[in-house]
Amino acid sequence: MGTVYDFIVLPLIDIVEYPLFFIEVVIGGLSAGVMYSLVALGFVLIFKASGVFNFAQGVLALFAALTLVGIMDWGIPAPLAILATAGVMVALAIAIERLMLRPLVNQDQIILFMSTLGLAYFLEGLGDTLWGSNVKRLDLGIPEKSFEFQGILLNQFELVAAGTAAVMVTVLAVFFHRTRVGRALRAVADDHQAALSVGIPLKSIWIIVWSVAGLVALVAGIMWGTKSGVQFSLSLIALKALPVLILGGFTSVPGAIVGGLIIGVGEKVAEVYWGPALGGAIEGWFAYMLALVFLMFRPQGLFGDVIIERV
Amino acid sequence: MFYREAGQFKTGYAADQAIFPILQDRLFVIAVLAFAFVVVPLTANDYWFQAILTPFLVYALTALGLNILTGYAGQISLGTGGFMAVGAYSFYKLTTGFPEMNLIVAFLIAGCFSAAVGVVFGLPSLRIKGFYLAVATLAAQFFLVWLFNKVGWFYNYNPSGTIDAPPREMFGVLVTGAAAKPAVKYLAALSMLTVFALLTKNLVRSAVGRSWMAIRDMDIAAEIIGIRPLRTKLLAFAISSFVVGIAGAELFALHLGSVETIAFDVTLSFNILFMIIIGGLGSVMGSIMGAAFLVLMPIALTNLLVGGFGMQATSAKHLEFMVLGALIIFFLIVEPHGLARLWQIAKDKLRLWPFPH
Numbered sequence: 001m002g003t004v005y006d007f008i009v010l011p012l013i014d015i016v017e018y019p020l021f022f023i024e025v026v027i028g029g030l031s032a033g034v035m036y037s038l039v040a041l042g043f044v045l046i047f048k049a050s051g052v053f054n055f056a057q058g059v060l061a062l063f064a065a066l067t068l069v070g071i072m073d074w075g076i077p078a079p080l081a082i083l084a085t086a087g088v089m090v091a092l093a094i095a096i097e098r099l100m101l102r103p104l105v106n107q108d109q110i111i112l113f114m115s116t117l118g119l120a121y122f123l124e125g126l127g128d129t130l131w132g133s134n135v136k137r138l139d140l141g142i143p144e145k146s147f148e149f150q151g152i153l154l155n156q157f158e159l160v161a162a163g164t165a166a167v168m169v170t171v172l173a174v175f176f177h178r179t180r181v182g183r184a185l186r187a188v189a190d191d192h193q194a195a196l197s198v199g200i201p202l203k204s205i206w207i208i209v210w211s212v213a214g215l216v217a218l219v220a221g222i223m224w225g226t227k228s229g230v231q232f233s234l235s236l237i238a239l240k241a242l243p244v245l246i247l248g249g250f251t252s253v254p255g256a257i258v259g260g261l262i263i264g265v266g267e268k269v270a271e272v273y274w275g276p277a278l279g280g281a282i283e284g285w286f287a288y289m290l291a292l293v294f295l296m297f298r299p300q301g302l303f304g305d306v307i308i309e310r311v
Numbered sequence: 312m313f314y315r316e317a318g319q320f321k322t323g324y325a326a327d328q329a330i331f332p333i334l335q336d337r338l339f340v341i342a343v344l345a346f347a348f349v350v351v352p353l354t355a356n357d358y359w360f361q362a363i364l365t366p367f368l369v370y371a372l373t374a375l376g377l378n379i380l381t382g383y384a385g386q387i388s389l390g391t392g393g394f395m396a397v398g399a400y401s402f403y404k405l406t407t408g409f410p411e412m413n414l415i416v417a418f419l420i421a422g423c424f425s426a427a428v429g430v431v432f433g434l435p436s437l438r439i440k441g442f443y444l445a446v447a448t449l450a451a452q453f454f455l456v457w458l459f460n461k462v463g464w465f466y467n468y469n470p471s472g473t474i475d476a477p478p479r480e481m482f483g484v485l486v487t488g489a490a491a492k493p494a495v496k497y498l499a500a501l502s503m504l505t506v507f508a509l510l511t512k513n514l515v516r517s518a519v520g521r522s523w524m525a526i527r528d529m530d531i532a533a534e535i536i537g538i539r540p541l542r543t544k545l546l547a548f549a550i551s552s553f554v555v556g557i558a559g560a561e562l563f564a565l566h567l568g569s570v571e572t573i574a575f576d577v578t579l580s581f582n583i584l585f586m587i588i589i590g591g592l593g594s595v596m597g598s599i600m601g602a603a604f605l606v607l608m609p610i611a612l613t614n615l616l617v618g619g620f621g622m623q624a625t626s627a628k629h630l631e632f633m634v635l636g637a638l639i640i641f642f643l644i645v646e647p648h649g650l651a652r653l654w655q656i657a658k659d660k661l662r663l664w665p666f667p668h
Binding site for chain 2: 053099100103104107108109110111113114115117118119120121122123124125126128129239242243245246250278282284285288289291292295296299301
């Protein structure tokens with residue numbers, strides 16, 4: 001009975017007795033969730049617009065952050081360096097379209113998925129070769145001071161990250177639903193060949209979407225890099241973005257955000273309150289289990305398009 | 312000129328159903344097996360056994376197992392590392408808990424444990440498919456590795472957290488453990504790969520294999536013609552995890568000898584997936600060729616870059632990543648159906664050679 005008590009009653013007592021601490025845990029989870037969302041956004045964009053499950057998104061973020069740090073090391077001021085990195089990401093998008101996607105038009109989804117895995121390997125090697133593999137500090141002057149608000153400890157940086165994510169989602173949502181290019185992107189996602197046949201220029205569409213994903217990766221890279229230094233482990237956050245994706249739905253921009261927040265909060269709360277009873281470090285798999293259980297009830301995710309199958 | 316089936320008549324059902332209906336194919340397979348079983352153990356040195364041949368055989372078996380699930384039954388799995396860990400840890404518990412146990416029995420029971428776990432994590436496949444399923448299997452990957460790391464019982468409360476292969480004999484010869492001869496380990500891995508390759512080859516031609524392929528190609532249509540998705544999918548998960556679990560036990564007992572859970576992390580799962588994609592989905596031969604490619608490639612690259620161009624080991628490692636990634640993309644573009652397809656094309660060409668028509 002002892003374990004059952006530890007597992008079910010104790011955490012709840014803790015939550016009720018120290019509500020402020022619980023709120024702090026939740027806020028910590030939310031801020032982690034925003035970070036996951038930033039990466040998940042890039043995934044959603046590319047999946048929505050080209051049907052490619054882009055595993056390289058995390059590495060794109062790492063690569064962007066590495067390039068930014070590298071350029072700033074030459075003594076170039078931050079705004080210019082960010083512009084230059086954005087340029088690099090667009091160039092990269094063009095190269096990816098030319099060398100990888102164009103020859104693979106109309107292949108199976110799994111083939112495209114594997115090719116992005118290859119891309120992830122390649123970019124990781126390229127980033128390390130160009131800029132070295134040691135941990136780097138990224139300092140863009142984003143305020144990082146902590147302050148107290150009604151007895152709850154907050155960090156300015158977390159607010160900046162949340163604001164950035166909010167702005168990005170709004171812009172992207174408008175872009176997808178209100179512009180011509182956005183509509184074309186959705187058409188391409190539906191069916192490559194059908195889109196081609198009604199005159200949508202597949203080549204430029206893919207360049208656009210990979211550029212946008214590259215820019216989202218740059219933002220994610222900046223945020224993660226500022227938070228925990230630019231290092232190899234950045235590419236692993238791609239894995240954390242996956243449960244976020246399936247929770248929110250592969251095709252939904254708001255889903256990426258909400259999914260990220262749910263995963264972030266769930267993970268932190270589970271780790272703090274239930275982790276000790278299970279032996280700790282459950283953060284590693286909790287998100288996946290949560291997503292798995294969730295999928296049982298709603299296979300298309302929270303906001304994903306309903307999967308319709310025809311024979 | 313030499314590769315002709317003309318004049319080879321099938322005179323009975325047995326001949327009609329042979330795995331290798333063409334005499335030349337049969338001879339080729341027998342020659343390869345004879346070479347692998349007799350010539351290689353006599354000539355290869357310990358470096359070859361330990362660094363190249365045994366890992367190749369172990370990964371080939373793993374790829375074979377995953378190919379059953381992904382290539383034949385069409386369910387993408389990223390939990391291979393986790394299922395391998397189940398095999399490895401149950402093999403460890405069995406051989407340390409029952410020192411008298413026959414090694415073959417230990418391998419098989421380890422496979423059964425892995426199969427049971429595979430079925431549990433295969434349950435979501437009834438509801439979800441495609442990439443959603445792939446992400447769901449990641450849950451198996453991370454959860455299982457965490458479990459073996461956290462629960463001391465699995466590694467016999469060893470303070471270092473590693474498990475070491477205990478020395479065990481088979482037919483009076485030491486097979487596992489640090490003192491066992493590399494050639495013996497190689498032969499053990501080779502025998503198991505041969506047996507499972509033949510079994511798989513037969514299985515996928517049977518009613519079970521056909522129902523897997525029907526589910527893979529279109530599960531709704533398959534359901535309508537009377538194939539039960541529940542049984543078929545779970546059977547694919549069970550058999551695939553069984554083979555993968557045995558391969559995991561081999562990786563532990565025959566190749567590495569001493570492992571921590573880190574050996575079964577998610578990169579392993581991705582590597583195995585690479586093997587079957589590069590080798591060819593839905594092909595036994597492809598699994599083996601893909602494993603050979605991914606085991607040999609990094610070693611060859613390292614030797615070339617460090618030995619050939621005198622690069623430093625760390626920068627060579629980065630360059631190796633780049634080349635590997637580029638090669639994967641290149642292969643997918645040139646031949647999305649993998650090395651097995653190239654093999655098939657070569658055979659078709661050979662059939663006509665030297666006359667073009």
